Amino acid sequence: MTSVSGSGERILAILDLFTEARPEWTPEDMMAELGYSRPTLYRYLKTLKDSGYLASLPQAGFTLGPRVTELDFLMTRADPMIRAGQPELEALAARFPGSAFLVRWYGRKLLCVASVVSSDTPKSSYPRGRPMPLGRGAASRAIVAFLPARERRKLVSEYLAQFAGAGVGTTVVDVMDALRAVRRNGIAAARGEVTPGVVAVAGPVLAGEQSPHGALCLTSDAADVTNDARLAEIGAAVRDASRRVSAALGGWDETALSPRTANDIHADRVTAPRMPEHGGTR
Amino acid sequence: MTSVSGSGERILAILDLFTEARPEWTPEDMMAELGYSRPTLYRYLKTLKDSGYLASLPQAGFTLGPRVTELDFLMTRADPMIRAGQPELEALAARFPGSAFLVRWYGRKLLCVASVVSSDTPKSSYPRGRPMPLGRGAASRAIVAFLPARERRKLVSEYLAQFAGAGVGTTVVDVMDALRAVRRNGIAAARGEVTPGVVAVAGPVLAGEQSPHGALCLTSDAADVTNDARLAEIGAAVRDASRRVSAALGGWDETALSPRTANDIHADRVTAPRMPEHGGTR
DNA sequence: AAAACAATCTCAATAGTTGGGATTTTTGCC
DNA sequence: GGCAAAAATCCCAACTATTGAGATTGTTTT
Numbered sequence: 100m101t102s103v104s105g106s107g108e109r110i111l112a113i114l115d116l117f118t119e120a121r122p123e124w125t126p127e128d129m130m131a132e133l134g135y136s137r138p139t140l141y142r143y144l145k146t147l148k149d150s151g152y153l154a155s156l157p158q159a160g161f162t163l164g165p166r167v168t169e170l171d172f173l174m175t176r177a178d179p180m181i182r183a184g185q186p187e188l189e190a191l192a193a194r195f196p197g198s199a200f201l202v203r204w205y206g207r208k209l210l211c212v213a214s215v216v217s218s219d220t221p222k223s224s225y226p227r228g229r230p231m232p233l234g235r236g237a238a239s240r241a242i243v244a245f246l247p248a249r250e251r252r253k254l255v256s257e258y259l260a261q262f263a264g265a266g267v268g269t270t271v272v273d274v275m276d277a278l279r280a281v282r283r284n285g286i287a288a289a290r291g292e293v294t295p296g297v298v299a300v301a302g303p304v305l306a307g308e309q310s311p312h313g314a315l316c317l318t319s320d321a322a323d324v325t326n327d328a329r330l331a332e333i334g335a336a337v338r339d340a341s342r343r344v345s346a347a348l349g350g351w352d353e354t355a356l357s358p359r360t361a362n363d364i365h366a367d368r369v370t371a372p373r374m375p376e377h378g379g380t381r
Numbered sequence: 382m383t384s385v386s387g388s389g390e391r392i393l394a395i396l397d398l399f400t401e402a403r404p405e406w407t408p409e410d411m412m413a414e415l416g417y418s419r420p421t422l423y424r425y426l427k428t429l430k431d432s433g434y435l436a437s438l439p440q441a442g443f444t445l446g447p448r449v450t451e452l453d454f455l456m457t458r459a460d461p462m463i464r465a466g467q468p469e470l471e472a473l474a475a476r477f478p479g480s481a482f483l484v485r486w487y488g489r490k491l492l493c494v495a496s497v498v499s500s501d502t503p504k505s506s507y508p509r510g511r512p513m514p515l516g517r518g519a520a521s522r523a524i525v526a527f528l529p530a531r532e533r534r535k536l537v538s539e540y541l542a543q544f545a546g547a548g549v550g551t552t553v554v555d556v557m558d559a560l561r562a563v564r565r566n567g568i569a570a571a572r573g574e575v576t577p578g579v580v581a582v583a584g585p586v587l588a589g590e591q592s593p594h595g596a597l598c599l600t601s602d603a604a605d606v607t608n609d610a611r612l613a614e615i616g617a618a619v620r621d622a623s624r625r626v627s628a629a630l631g632g633w634d635e636t637a638l639s640p641r642t643a644n645d646i647h648a649d650r651v652t653a654p655r656m657p658e659h660g661g662t663r
Numbered sequence: 664a665a666a667a668c669a670a671t672c673t674c675a676a677t678a679g680t681t682g683g684g685a686t687t688t689t690t691g692c693c
Numbered sequence: 694g695g696c697a698a699a700a701a702t703c704c705c706a707a708c709t710a711t712t713g714a715g716a717t718t719g720t721t722t723t
Contacts, residue, residue: 106388106679107389107391108428110393111432115432123459137682138681141700144701146390151487151490154460156461157590163460165492167453168456168510170452172511173399173404174450177401177405178444203447205433206431210451227450227454228454229451306439349438417713419671420712421712421713424712
């Protein structure tokens with residue numbers, strides 16, 4: 100868990116320096132920040148520059164280089180989740196005005212990796228590539244709800260403030276209850292948690308791994324979702340889509356979930372309008 | 382030149398395995414291809430997976446992971462060339478229907494890093510992130526023409542077939558002459574070299590380094606460029622834009638170019654319609 | 664339940680990495 | 694154009710971190 104293949108990690112650590120807030124670094128600052136010796140740092144920088152991960156402007160320090168763009172292109176075309184999800188996004192966006200997107204879960208980050216916008220005035224504001232906040236919004240809950248119990252609990256207590264801020268509950272127990280409901284429903288819904296005036300519905304994307312692979316999310320203008328029936332309609336569509344994507348990734352077969360959970364998911368519908376057909380909400 | 386910080390390079394070599402043709406790799410195949418021992422490979426893979434550069438699907442091997450998308454996002458927002466060039470692209474695309482894009486030059490690759498499309502039926506087909514072929518097209522020539530003489534010559538002989546295929550000439554001398562003209566004009570033009578029915582004009586982006594940083598390129602439907610005057614108009618616009626981008630990057634000051642070259646660039650116009658004002662095309 | 668396969672662990676040998684300081688190259692300045 | 698300052702690279706001995714064979718654990722498959 101701590102560190103393996105230290106040298107490689109020390110090189111990758113250089114890439115971690117670059118953030119939205121600080122996208123440019125001088126060797127001097129890197130040395131100060133990372134504590135590498137001068138020759139070592141320059142060796143690393145040469146490696147990264149020669150392969151295009153970094154680029155240096157004459158007297159402006161280093162920035163990320165074009166190789167990351169190339170890799171992103173490859174990733175986008177090859178990623179099974181995007182391949183399976185893109186058509187679903189398009190179908191959803193065509194049916195419900197707003198924006199549909201795929202979120203990837205990795206290392207405690209949520210990242211939008213694909214999106215389709217069908218509204219001319221999209222209110223949602225997370226572009227592809229920017230990490231989303233953990234704890235707020237339907238996508239967060241759709242993912243966290245399906246984490247292994249141990250990790251879920253840890254995350255909830257760690258990010259309790261964020262969950263609370265989203266109005267999910269004020270205590271760990273509250274939030275865990277809410278997440279259980281998400282697990283039961285197969286989707287999470289949120290009203291204006293990330294962006295005011297936006298209703299979001301998200302379902303998990305499972306791939307047969309311990310943790311969910313990500314989520315599929317649909318955001319609509321709140322003005323378009325006036326009654327519960329409409330929300331239920333959206334919810335059903337999102338849940339079905341997220342299930343199909345999961346199935347394509349080899350997740351969501353009964354064995355991947357505990358039997359009880361698997362049943363529950365199939366059993367219920369969106370939170371608000373509970374449909375009686377399968378025998379109540381438990 | 383050969384290898385520095387071997388361990389880091391061995392890790393990065395893993396990322397190099399992933400291509401459009403082969404976007405999925407199993408550990409077994411990686412071992413065969415790279416010759417790493419089992420524990421070593423798995424150590425590397427763990428490092429790359431933990432940091433999100435790779436992702437593994439249950440029984441489908443590894444693919445590139447979401448971290449590259451995140452880095453690409455950062456790169457796109459921070460890259461000085463894109464920052465300086467984006468407005469130029471938009472202005473060009475608004476003025477001339479077609480598509481305007483920025484190409485980055487790195488490690489013998491041409492990569493589209495930003496593009497603006499203004500035609501509803503764009504004929505050009507290079508999306509952001511996919512490498513472009515070296516030797517064909519206006520962008521290639523705009524860049525190669527401004528390489529240091531030594532490297533330019535080497536490249537031309539190495540890629541002679543490509544240049545010849547583009548109709549630039551059949552011998553190294555021919556091509557070098559053509560490139561000299563590009564240097565003189567400050568732009569390169571091509572008719573249907575990469576995509577049939579498309580006229581492309583490109584200018585170099587210089588940043589005060591040895592090699593050009595990239596190129597700015599505008600492609601139009603050939604039907605829209607019927608006479609030489611129109612081509613000259615486009616050429617002038619592209620040249621001006623590429624100069625402004627270069628200037629923003631600290632390139633294109635007189636000292637960065639040999640005096641003669643610098644003069645020539647300012648002196649002439651597009652190849653086809655030679656303007657007599659400065660004394661012929663020579 | 665057993666077999667086949669995949670991933671991880673242990674640990675000693677040693678190959679590869681590191682950093683102080685000198686050196687070269689580049690940049691800024693007059 | 695030449696000089697001083699800064700930036701990048703080189704050199705090489707010390708030593709630590711990396712490596713890989715083989716054993717072990719964990720995970721599917723039959």
